[in-house]
Structures are given as C-alpha cells and as structure tokens.
Amino acid sequence: MRARSSSMLSRRRFLKFSGAFAATGFSTATYGVGVEPLRLGVTDYHVRPRNWPAGLTLKIAAIADIHACDPWMSLAHIDGIVQRTNALQPDVIVLLGDYVAGHRHHMGRIDAAEWAPVLGGLKAPLGVHAILGNHDYWDDRIVQRDGRGSPYAQKALEAAGIPVYENDVVRLSKNGHGFWLAGLGDQLAYMPARRFRPVPRIGVDDLKATLQKVTDGAPVILLAHEPDIALRVPARVSLQLSGHTHGGQIRVLGWSPAVPARNGVNLAYGHIRTQCDVIVSGGLGCSIMPVRIGMPPEIVHVTVGGEPMEVTS
Template sequence: MIHQPGQEQRPYRKRKRKLALAITLALAVGLAGKAWSDTMAVPEVVSVAFSTQLGSANLPVRIALLSDIHVAGPDMPPSRLRGIVKQVNALKPDLVLIAGDMVSEKRTATQLYSAQEAIEPLAELVAPLGVIAVPGNHDHWLDIGEVTEAFGKAGVSVLANDAVQAGPLAIAGVDDDFTGRADLERTLGAARGLSGPLIILTHSPDIFPQVPDGSGLVLAGHTHCGQIAWPWGGSPATMSRYGQRYACGVTRERGNMLVTSGGLGTSVLPFRLFTRPQIWLVTVGGS
C-alpha cells in the first residue's frame, strides 16, 4: 500500500469541518430562539420620576408611555395588543400617551391590518385624564387620515403640532420629525395658554436639541432602542441622526429630561434581539 502524504489527517479535517458546522448551526438556532423570545416577551415596565417646581394639588400624575406598536403579524396581532392594554390598565395610569407608529406596512409581515383593526384595541384603555397620541412616520406612510379616524373611534385624541390641557399637565404633541412634519415652534406656541408642567410628546427624539432650555419633559419613541442591539450595549442602527445619543432610555440636557422608549412592536424585520418591548411609567410630581 502506497502511503500518501497527509492521508492520516483527512478524517480529522472532516471531523473538524463537521464540528464547525454544528457549532455554527447551534449558534444560529440559539440566536433565533433568543430573538423570538425577546420579540414576544411580556413588555417590561420601566419607571422614572420627573420632579417639577410647579405645585398642584392634582400632582403627582402617573403617565403610561407607549410607542411603536406596529400592529402586524406575526409578532403584534391585535390580540396581543389587547393583552398589552390589560397590562397597561393594571398599572392604573392617570394618563396614557402614545408616541406614534401604531400601524405597519412592513413587507416581512405575515399579516397586515387596516388602521381600524390595528387601533381598535386601544378603546379598552382606562385613564381618567385620557389617551393622547402623536403621529409617527409609519402612520403617515400608511394613511394618516385613516389612522386619525381610527384613533377618534377608539377615544384617542391626536395632536399634530398642537397642545391640550390634561388635568394639571400641559401636553404638547409634535408631528413626525422623521418625515419632516414637526413644527416645534408652533407646538410650543399652542401650549403657551395652558397651565401646569409641560410634557412634550414626539415620535422621534431628534427634536430634543431644539427644545428650549428648562422646558420640561420630552417623551419619545421611534428608535426601538435599536431593535437589534449588541449584548454589551448599543446597537448597529437607531434611525436617529444623533446615533446613540438619544437612542434609548433617559437623557438629561439643559434642564430638560428626555425619555426614549424602546417601543412594543417591530419595524422592517419582525423580531428583536437583546431589546425587549417596553412600557414606561412616568410619574410627574412636585419636588
């Protein structure tokens, strides 16, 4: 028998390739499982307090902040939203604010819903001071007229560069910045005749640098906290022109506080990774 150089290493190399393939497949399956688990997780409730020097007998006020619900299959059918509404009601908020992007038209969806089908579950929200929403980019892209009409049928007020009194709070709602519709100056002008602490509700956090110093509290969504994040923190993309600066959580600058929610649903791809759905519970009270 003629011995060929390296012949004894061939079985070892085959085993090595098979082992590498098995490890790769295991990692892929593990990441897929992790992604689906993160996507479908019960939303975590993140609590934060905002103190104010403006005293009122009606403070503190508990605000439930929802954003980026993106009703669509497979991850956010209306039935799942109904469960989230029950979770919100159990928190007993005084006011519910929705920071845009109720609907979805993503191509990767297994099922799309009309604005009416997507928003109808919100009619079950219970909040003494009401439910208020601002438009997001996907709401405009689908059909803002249909979205606004569906909000109205569900008992949700929509603010687009306008403001309203909600109990002891002045709520200023900015239209979507991502599609170039935000008019912060007009919005703040509409709030000048109102009383109490000012809450600015916006879909995108990117208006935050333009908010005048010492204005108060800004509540936003849009970024999904990256939706797909690195396990050590941060994310490859944020859909914000400021990168990671306002991408997630609480930011304090110039006497203002920004809360950027990670949202509830998904965009572009129907899964999350290392980011969980969020409900923020913001308590606005006297210092």
C-alpha cells in the same frame, strides 16, 4: 503521521466550531423572530425634572410602535397590551405613534378600523392622548400623494375616542397642579417624491409653534415620535417621551448598531438628559424585519416627581 494527525485534528476542531456556531446562529435567529418579539414587559422610570412642581407626582404609561400585523402584533396581543397598561393604573396614557405595520414580512395586515377600537379600551383618569408616527403617514397613499390631510390611522383613533395631536397642546391637572401635554407633528411625515435622490424627508413638526400654545408656567411634557428633536428642545420642556427607534431592535451590551449617536448624543433608548429629561421607549412591534434580540417589547411606565428610584424592567 503526526502532521496528518494534527491536520485531521484541526479540521475536526474547525468543523466542531462551525457546527456550534451555526447552531448558535440558528437558535438566536429562532429566538429573535419567534420568541422575543412576542414578549411583553413593563419598564419603570422615575424622573425628577428640574422645573417640576414639588407637590405633583404623575404616573404616565407610554405605548409606542405597535405596528399591528399578524402574527407578530395580533388583535389579541394588542388587547393584552391594553389590559397590562390599564393594570398599571396610570394617571394618563400616551400613544407615541406608528400603529400600522412597519414591514412586509407578515401573514396579514390589520386594518386601523380593527386595531383602533382595541386601543379605545385604554383607560386613565386624565385620558388617553396620541400622536402619529412616520409609518402612519407613509402607509396612507392618498396623504402621501396630496402632501396633506389626516392619515387614516388618525381618523380611526379619533373615531375610537382618542384625541390625536399635531403641533397642539392640552392642559391637564392633578390635585390642583396643572401641566401641559404637547404633541409634536411627525418629523418624517412625507417621503420624497423621487426616492432615488438624496432628498430629505419632509416633516410636519413645528416645535416653536407648538410651545407658543402653552399659555402659563405649568410644566410641559412633549410627545415626539422621533427622539431626534431632543437636541432642539428648550429647557422650558420638563420631559420628552419618544419612540421610533425600537431601541435598535437588536441590542448587544447596551449598544444598538442600527441607531447611531446624533451630535454625540445617543438617543437610541432609555433615559437621556439634554436640556430636559428624555425617555425613548423600545416600543412594542417591529419595523423592517420582525426580529428583536436583546430589546424585548415594552410598555413604559414613568413616575414624574416624588422620591427617586432605580429603573426596573
């Protein structure tokens, strides 16, 4: 009788544990799909690059990986991002690529002709400046077929008054202090023609040619959709701003299993120091699957120069 009672107790414990585990899993999945992807926060960084002018304090708002689609990233939600970004009153706003939907699990695509004018509502004294991401290239079948050309996302942004940089630079200034924005072409722009062969994707990035367009000693801020380029960025660059990783979308105790370290350097998320300061945004939308756990959507707000402070979100 004792053995039977003990066996029954063990089964009860197992069933109770299994039920609790299943309930926890269901709750986590519900939160990860229906709650966290729709949140919106602001993460503040304050960096002081080694070669940054003492008299220049610059506030940058960075928006990455919108992935417009219903219901996860509706036009109303994008407008909320625009209003929240404008409320930060940054000196300059940068868009770090991947505006088009990054997964098929949605109720409807949002055309670039719809989301680009909403982003056109972004305002900053030194302007709004954009680069493209891999999905902006991959989603344009004509560009993929021809292996060249401007993706429709680029055309829509430019029609909305937002310049898009591909291996190009622009010189800006604040309070008499100049600095450069350098926009790198996407590193994964073209998918291989034969998808089932281990052929690397082909980028349109040219870091050397981009930096050669910088004509004076003013500091350089590099916009690069994929952060991997950081391992090759020289100390001439003060700050690199990137997206692409989404922080892994699922992040547990600061670890993102979906984004492995590269050559011993973890470029998944946050502030990293290589030869320059690198900030990788967790982004706003979702890719592959509409799920986020432990990595809520964020607008990144960077103060460059001035007195140091802690990261907040």
